Amino acid sequence: MSATGLQLDQAPPLSVPLRFFLTAPLFGVLAAVLLFWHGPTGLASRWTPTMLAFTHLLTLGFLTSAMLGALLQMLPVLAGAPVARPRLVSGVVHGLLTTGTLALVTGFLAPGTGAFPVALLLLGPGLALFVGVALECLWRAPIGDSTARTMGIALVGLAITVALGIGLGVGARTGAQSSWTGVHIGWGLLGWVAMLIGGVAWQVVPMFQLTPPYPAWLRRAYAPVLFFTLLGLSAALLLAPGRLAEKFFGAAIAAALALFAGITLLRQRQRRRRLPDVTLAFWRLAMTSLLAAVLLWLAGAAEIVRGERLAFLYGVLFLLGFAASAVHGMLYKIVPFLLWLHLQRKNIRGTLPNMKELLPDRRTRPHLWVHVAAIAAAVLACLVPAPFTYLAAALLLLSFGWLEWNLLAAVRRYRRLIRAHAHVA
Amino acid sequence: MSTLADILTHEHRRCDDLFAQAESAVANGDLETARRDFGEFERSMNRHFDFEEQVLFPAIETAMGPGMGPVQVMRLEHDQMRALFCDMALALAAGDKQRYLGLSETLLILMQQHNMKEEHILYRLAGELLGDREQELLTRLGGQ
Ligand code: HEM
Numbered sequence: 131m132s133a134t135g136l137q138l139d140q141a142p143p144l145s146v147p148l149r150f151f152l153t154a155p156l157f158g159v160l161a162a163v164l165l166f167w168h169g170p171t172g173l174a175s176r177w178t179p180t181m182l183a184f185t186h187l188l189t190l191g192f193l194t195s196a197m198l199g200a201l202l203q204m205l206p207v208l209a210g211a212p213v214a215r216p217r218l219v220s221g222v223v224h225g226l227l228t229t230g231t232l233a234l235v236t237g238f239l240a241p242g243t244g245a246f247p248v249a250l251l252l253l254g255p256g257l258a259l260f261v262g263v264a265l266e267c268l269w270r271a272p273i274g275d276s277t278a279r280t281m282g283i284a285l286v287g288l289a290i291t292v293a294l295g296i297g298l299g300v301g302a303r304t305g306a307q308s309s310w311t312g313v314h315i316g317w318g319l320l321g322w323v324a325m326l327i328g329g330v331a332w333q334v335v336p337m338f339q340l341t342p343p344y345p346a347w348l349r350r351a352y353a354p355v356l357f358f359t360l361l362g363l364s365a366a367l368l369l370a371p372g373r374l375a376e377k378f379f380g381a382a383i384a385a386a387l388a389l390f391a392g393i394t395l396l397r398q399r400q401r402r403r404r405l406p407d408v409t410l411a412f413w414r415l416a417m418t419s420l421l422a423a424v425l426l427w428l429a430g431a432a433e434i435v436r437g438e439r440l441a442f443l444y445g446v447l448f449l450l451g452f453a454a455s456a457v458h459g460m461l462y463k464i465v466p467f468l469l470w471l472h473l474q475r476k477n478i479r480g481t482l483p484n485m486k487e488l489l490p491d492r493r494t495r496p497h498l499w500v501h502v503a504a505i506a507a508a509v510l511a512c513l514v515p516a517p518f519t520y521l522a523a524a525l526l527l528l529s530f531g532w533l534e535w536n537l538l539a540a541v542r543r544y545r546r547l548i549r550a551h552a553h554v555a
Numbered sequence: 556m557s558t559l560a561d562i563l564t565h566e567h568r569r570c571d572d573l574f575a576q577a578e579s580a581v582a583n584g585d586l587e588t589a590r591r592d593f594g595e596f597e598r599s600m601n602r603h604f605d606f607e608e609q610v611l612f613p614a615i616e617t618a619m620g621p622g623m624g625p626v627q628v629m630r631l632e633h634d635q636m637r638a639l640f641c642d643m644a645l646a647l648a649a650g651d652k653q654r655y656l657g658l659s660e661t662l663l664i665l666m667q668q669h670n671m672k673e674e675h676i677l678y679r680l681a682g683e684l685l686g687d688r689e690q691e692l693l694t695r696l697g698g699q
Contacts, residue, residue: 207668208675275675337667340571402575403663405582405656467664474635481642485664486657 144472146220150199157191158530166523170515183238188449190231196457209271209278219263226256250296261289276349280329283353287321309371313364321360323453328352339401359383384424391420408494412459419451442512450505462494469544478551489540497532504529559689560678566603567670578659597640604633618684632669
């Protein structure tokens with residue numbers, strides 16, 4: 131470890147992560163509107179334009195945006211290595227990611243309009259820039275602990291996902307899904323989303339709830355095991371589809387995810403901080419959903435349960451139940467904390483609001499139940515689209531809208547304080 | 556043999572325990588116990604800060620050359636935490652449970668990310684920079 135280049139900055143400028151956090155829920159809102167608009171026919175198969183657009187509004191628009199914002203915030207703290215030129219990087223990546231996601235979704239919904247190539251030209255460079263900058267920053271970091279390593283591997287997972295997505299987009303999309311689609315989905319959901327949430331969990335679960343740390347073997351093994359089994363699964367999908375190898379690697383991944391979810395739930399039971407906490411509730415929901423998704427997938431693989439609509443269920447449990455809940459939990463801690471931190475720097479005299487005064491529990495607690503209801507309705511819509519699609523769409527709209535509203539309310543409070551101070555000064 | 560990093564990390568964990576005790580006493584409305592636990596928490600934190608600010612940080616600065624950023628930010632965060640202790644003590648004195656819990660939530664995040672930076676970065680750095688002087692610092696820590 132060398133001291134040169136070591137910086138322990140408190141935080142990057144507020145706008146750097148905040149722009150990602152504030153636009154992410156809007157993509158969830160768009161996804162809900164799309165579902166409402168297209169209705170149950172959109173859920174006829176996984177490969178309808180509606181489904182592909184809906185999925186990417188959630189994976190790129192909501193999850194990836196929020197996760198990039200969180201990384202920009204956490205890298206300096208974790209690794210002691212701030213991102214170079216944070217404002218520029220954040221502005222460019224955010225601009226390319228949001229416009230690129232909108233173009234991709236347009237491309238899915240209206241093929242032949244030329245939106246697809248535009249999307250690839252926006253998303254490719256935007257995400258490549260981010261992965262490059264973040265990996266370089268981790269590389270320079272004086273410290274490489276399990277979180278930093280897991281984050282680095284997750285960024286590689288994102289790069290692989292994007293490369294495969296672009297490959298799929300460039301290749302003629304005949305409607306017949308090739309094995310490459312499975313590989314793209316695997317890296318996106320597991321190599322990027324589940325990997326990063328793991329790395330973040332090693333830090334934030336003990337930190338927010340004062341739980342004992344995760345076992346060292348899990349922190350060390352999770353990322354490499356997931357990475358190499360994904361490589362194995364990719365090879366199996368491409369070279370020997372439908373054979374035993376696929377199930378073998380699938381089961382290994384299921385075991386890794388189940389261990390992660392199970393140990394997180396156990397750690398949370400051992401927490402020393404025993405107050406009710408909305409982030410804790412969102413994370414418990416996330417881990418329970420992940421366990422449910424894994425068990426259901428195992429049952430499906432063993433052909434204990436059957437049905438062509440099973441894949442929808444894995445998707446809802448994983449994306450909305452697991453990933454989106456974990457992101458909600460993070461946002462409800464990170465955003466008020468950042469606002470508080472940046473208020474401290476303004477040298478405002480008088481009593482400043484604390485985190486709970488910036489974003490009170492009475493705003494976030496009810497949201498948990500709206501979100502749970504939205505997941506439940508989405509599960510029902512997977513099984514029986516006809517009556518439940520509109521209910522699911524309405525609840526998703528309410529839930530993502532609520533998130534946006536809560537975050538904006540906190541930011542408005544922050545801005546009002548700063549303006550009031552500017553008048554006095 | 557325990558290193559300086561081990562001992563200081565252990566102090567963080569002990570302060571976390573005291574923090575959680577005081578917070579749950581407030582949440583349960585037991586302000587008598589809360590005042591006692593909070594007092595003990597605040598004293599432990601201040602003792603820890605004092606050692607770092609008066610002994611450890613200057614030693615790091617001497618070894619690294621002055622004007623180095625990392626230690627400066629650690630001092631700033633100590634001050635931010637002290638300001639929160641003050642507000643929490645006021646809230647306790649006024650019996651304002653809600654305000655205390657909002658402040659303690661804020662302190663928790665600030666304190667944990669501060670500890671993380673110290674444990675992951677600063678203490679390890681100190682271990683390498685200080686070399687033989689570590690023993691001397693350990694004695695001073697014991698003597699406090
Ligand atoms: C540059 C970014 C991306 C592009 C261009 C892209 C492109 C595509 C394309 C073309 C398909 C359809 C494949 C086919 O019909 O055979 C697809 C499917 C899919 N992608 Fe992406 N993708 C990108 C990023 C992501 C990310 C980051 C994730 C996850 C985190 C993801 C998750 C999925 C999933 C789950 C499906 C299957 C959808 C379904 O089952 O309805 N994609 N992607």
